[in-house]
Amino acid sequence: MTQFFQQLSDGVVLGALYALIALGYTMVYGIVQLINFAHGEIFMVGAFGGYTIYHYLLPDNMPALVALPIVLVASMITSGVLAAIVERLAYRPLRNAPRLAPLITAIGVSIALQEMIRLFYPNADRGEPFPQLFPNGQVHFGGVSESYVNCFLVVLSVVLMLALRTFVLHSATGRAMRATAQDPDTARLMGINIDRIIVTTFVLGGLLAGAAGTLQGMVASPIDFQIGFIAGLKAFTAAVLGGIGNITGAVLGGFVLGIVEALATQYVPNGSALKDAFAFVVLILVLVFRPTGLLGESVRARA
Amino acid sequence: MPLLQATGVTKQFGGLRALSNVDLTVEEGEIVGVIGPNGAGKTTFFNCLTGMETRTSGEILFRGAPLPTRPDRVTVAGVARTFQNIRLFHNMTVLENVLVGTHPRSRAGVLSAIGRGPRYKREERKAESTSRELLSFVKLDGLRGELAKSLSYGDQRRLEIARALATDPGLLLLDEPTAGMNASETAGAIALVKAIRARGIGIVLIEHDMRFVFGLCDRVAVLVHGEKMVEGSPAQVQSDERVISAYLGRPAE
Amino acid sequence: MLTPRLARVAVPIIVGALALTACGSKKESSSGGSGTHIVKIGMIAPLTGSLSALGLGMKNSADLAINQANAAGKIKGWKIEFDPQDDTGDANTGGAAAAKLASDNQVAGVVGTLQSSIALQAAPQLNKQNIVMVSPANTNPSLTQGQNYLKTKSRPFASYFRVATTDLIQGAFAADYAYNTLHAKTVYLVNDKLVYGQGLNEAFGNEFKKKGGRVLATDFVTGGQKEFGSLVSKVKQAKPDLVYYGGQFPEGAPFSKQLTSAGVKAAFMGGDGLVDKSFVTTLGVQTANDYATNVGAAVEDLPAAADYVKAYKDAGYKDAFSAYGPNTYDATNTIINALAKVLPGKSSIDATVLKAVESAVQGTDFAGITGKVAFDQYGDTTNRIITMYKVEGGDFKKVVTGTFSG
Known part of the structure; x- marks a missing residue:
């Protein structure tokens, strides 16, 4: 039974990471109906942004706990700025194009970012060890133990998710985001500059992905140019599982996916080999019985 | 003129x-x-x-x-308008719909919203009191917390007017x-x-x-x-x- | 309007990046004048991607051997050109690279691959054209001894050879060391589901059980996986004395690291796939108890390798020669030596010539930098030396060199 709770706890750690990235997919989809396939790469570049600051700019003898917030913020800013640039250069010119055009562009941006990092960042192809900015050690709850850095990952993720929730539900910009998601034309007539709202949405998703970049780096060093692919795929699955476009759904989807993978690893025969297959089985089952995902609403007709 | x-x-x-x-x-x-x-x-x-x-x-x-x-x-x-086929933000509350209308008159940016600075709080208080005043002007003050989609037809029309008025x-x-x-x-x-x-x-x-x-x-x-x-x-x-x-x-x- | 202009900037960037991924710069070579013919030696190795550190060391070492042979005029009347192909660590890409080399009638030999799973795609295609393939790194037994190597050995590819010994030796050597020297009585096997990793796991497990040890479980990781939280918890619960990992360092390194930081005290051991500098750097300061075997002796123990190390340095290659550089140098020279025997006096490369090259390679017997280079009836090297390394002080430290003799 202890082991069950241990796996549950490991699943929550993994799920928190998935959820942080999934939020970017779901917010962007909610507002422009675009699956931003480059989001995994925005996460990956964020991890390299944090690494760059640590490796090239911070003094070697800086205490890890001082460097941590700097690296974290650097990752977030890198991803946030990159998300804004991608939106401006790649997606905005296609705002009124048929849906397929931005979708294909997204795949192109994803490959372009991977290749740029691979070609131009030293050692990005074999992997760079990410700095370990958190003390080693374990927290024990009953028989369950998690490393400090895993606990930090979960706590920080939850704090960021709550901050996002507050922002979206209770700030003027958050209200404008929701209004734009529901009806962009009417939102415009409320004086909302929806271009600015859309870029803000990309930036918010980028900030969270950047934070996830540093967290994944610390938990699962090294980072290489391909880490965005699997993380992006899992997070996208989580977003669809929760109901794409729905913020709470993305968080729920992330945790469900993480926990399913962890429990499958432990309890399904050959589970560690089949856990990914298992995650997709869950996705398929949910979509069969609830095509809109766990918390998704039926697709709104646009006036 | x-x-x-x-x-x-x-x-x-x-x-x-x-x-x-x-x-x-x-x-x-x-x-x-x-x-x-x-x-x-x-x-x-x-x-x-x-x-x-x-x-x-x-x-x-x-x-x-x-x-x-x-x-x-x-x-x-x-210049503000309403629509023949009502176009409210259906999944937002009555109050939130009107608050969205105050958007162009708010000068608090994204950064101050994240920082929740005093200016942001002042702007939010102002937006909320304007909105409440408009809702009582169109006689919807009792329904502030309801979702827009749950309102009766006539109430939805009045809410749309209040939202338009919120843009000043x-x-x-x-x-x-x-x-x-x-x-x-x-x-x-x-x-x-x-x-x-x-x-x-x-x-x-x-x-x-x-x-x-x-x-x-x-x-x-x-x-x-x-x-x-x-x-x-x-x-x-x-x-x-x-x-x-x-x-x-x-x-x- | 800004927007269309921005689109004009963004689109070429994207298109350009796409073009870069489809790398296929190809120099068509015509046979040089004045009676010199061109023969090509190909290579299939990961030149990009997470295993590129190993692949680039291979590429440079082959390049070095070929340049030296050309400079010395080793094949009378012929000049060797080098045609390296990138398999990106992916079996399908490697298969396509093999098809490309197989269809080039100037190619008389191929050095590679790094990974056994890719060799399984490449060897059949090259074998069909009678082009010899000499791998410096493949260790899965089935490549030379057939799928049923544990029961009846039968050689599947007459043109396939390797200078690395098999995992039957490597795994058994590791099991012997784990049981008798580390006194491990229980092991937890983990592999990456690929040919090499699974074979190594099996070879280790079989020998470990024979010695009286217990295999607690076998589990798996996925290529590209970096987060192993729940697998680590599963291993932790099983409390093994040793975790034996069959796979490469990009997954092995974070896995070992996460085991350590979760407080798992078991030793971590793997095969030659772990032997790369970035395995050590990823583990960082918290390295506790990590071992890896590599095929062949340590370079510093090979007096004949000193010249190679110096020549490699003098040539100014940007990348280190890595784990398989010396083996690749020998593998390339194996092909060059065979060509030197067969090609002089010939004017083109046809099936008869290729068959002759194949039997010349089979009859190879020279002193390479890693030791004597010769092949048995399966195409396996007769040099069965394995070295056990321990991660210490930020590098791999040799613990013991030897072979497994049952």
Whole structure:
């Protein structure tokens, strides 16, 4: 039974990471109906942004706990700025194009970012060890133990998710985001500059992905140019599982996916080999019985 | 200086001329009615004013300055509207709908929202008190926490008006404000429009309910086939032969 | 309007990046004048991707051997050109690279691959054209001894050879060391589901059980996986004395690291796939108990390798020669030596010539930098030396060199 709770706890750690990235997919989809396939790469570049600051700019003898917030913020800013640039250069010119055009562009941006990092960042192809900015050690709850850095990952993720929730539900910009998601034309007539709202949405998703970049780096060093692919795929699955476009759904989807993978690893025969297959089985089952995902609403007709 | 001065507004959809050379002037605090048969171009005219559609030609001055062509800037300049088929943010509460309307008048940016600075708090308090005041103005103060989609039809119309007023407009465009209303609701709407005028806001309204139009408006313009056929006081328009024939369905030519 | 202009900037960037991924710069070579013929030696190795550190060391070492042979005029009347192909660590890409080399009638030999799973795609295609393939790194037994190597050995590819010994030796050597020297009585096997990793796991497990040890479980990781939280918890619960990992360092390194930081005290051991500098750097300071075997002796123990190390340095290659550099140098020279025997006096490369090259390679017997280079009837090297390394002080430290003799 202890082991069950241990796996549950490991699943929550993994799920928190998935959820942080999934939020970017779901917010962007909610507002422009675009699956931003480059989001995994925005996460990956964020991890390299944090690494760059640590490796090239911070003094070697800086205490890890001082460097941590700097690296974290650097990752977030890198991803946030990159998300804004991608939106401006790649997606905005296609705002009124048929849906397929931005979708294909997204795949192109994803490959372009991977290749740029691979070609131009030293050692990005074999992997760079990410700095370990958190003390080693374990927290024990009953028989369950998690490393400090895993606990930090979960706590920080939850704090960021709550901050996002507050922002979206209770700030003027958050209200404008929701209004734009529901009806962009009417939102415009409320004086909302929806271009600015859309870029803000990309930036918010980028900030969270950047934070996830540093967290994944610390938990699962090294980072290489391909880490965005699997993380992006899992997070996208989580977003669809929760109901794409729905913020709470993305968080729920992330945790469900993480926990399913962890429990499958432990309890399904050959589970560690089949856990990914298992995650997709869950996705398929949910979509069969609830095509809109766990918390998704039926697709709104646009006036 | 007139509040709104539109001259020669023309809208061409491919080979179809939906509006041709429409002029309309609205003075401060005036209520102007726009009537005409279905398909006469009334809503297109509103869309051209608010930038939802790009006009083919024509000039629109608001308070003497050219009105922008982007919808959000039109609203910021001081022109607000409602829709014939109500377009609320259905999954937001009544209060939130009105708060969204205050958006162009809030000067707090994203950064101060994240930092929750004092300026942000002040702006939010101001937006909330404005919104509450508007909701009691349209008599919806008891329903603040309800989702917009759960409101009755008449309440939804009034909420849409409150939301438009939250943008602090100098001119309000109402697209069929009494459509689907019963007699007592219509009477309420008349009172509401008058009360809005009393706040110093000019109004242009599209209506099919003739008693409503002629009872309320200072001036009435008649659109037929995208052209302004007649403009004048309710009495002048009511007695115009061409208007009568247009409304009886005879060809206007 | 800004927007269309921005689009004009963005689109070429994207298109350009796409073009870069489809790398296929190809110099068509015509046979040089004045009676010199051109023969090509191909290579299939990961030149990009997470295993590129190993692949680039291979590429440079082959390049070095070929340059030296050309400079010395080793094949009379012929000049060797080098045609390296990138398999990106992916079996399908490697298969396509093999098809490309197989269809080039100037190619008389191929050095590679790094990974056994890719060799399984490449070897059949090259074998069909009678082009010899000499791998410096493949260790899965089935490549030379057939799928049923545990019961009946039968050689599947007459043109396939390797200078690395098999995992039967490597795994058994590791099991012997784990049981007798580390006194591990229980092991937890983990592999990456690929041919190499699974074979190594099996070879280790079989020998470990024979010695009296217990295999607690076998589990798996996925290529590209970096987060192993729940697998680590599963291993932790099983309390093994040793975790034996069959796979490469990009997954092995974070896995080992996460085991350590979760407080798992078991030793971590793997095969030659772990032997890369970035395995050590990823583990960082918290390295506790990590071992890896590599095929062949340590370079510093090979007096003949000193010249190679110096020549490699003098040539100014940007990348280190890595784990398989010396083996690749020998593998390339194996092909060059065979060509030197067969090609002089010939004017083109046809099936008869290729068959002759194949039997010349089979009869190879020279002193390479890693030791004597010769092949048995399966195409396996007769040099069965394995070295056990321990991660210490930020590098791999040799613990013991030897072979497994049952």
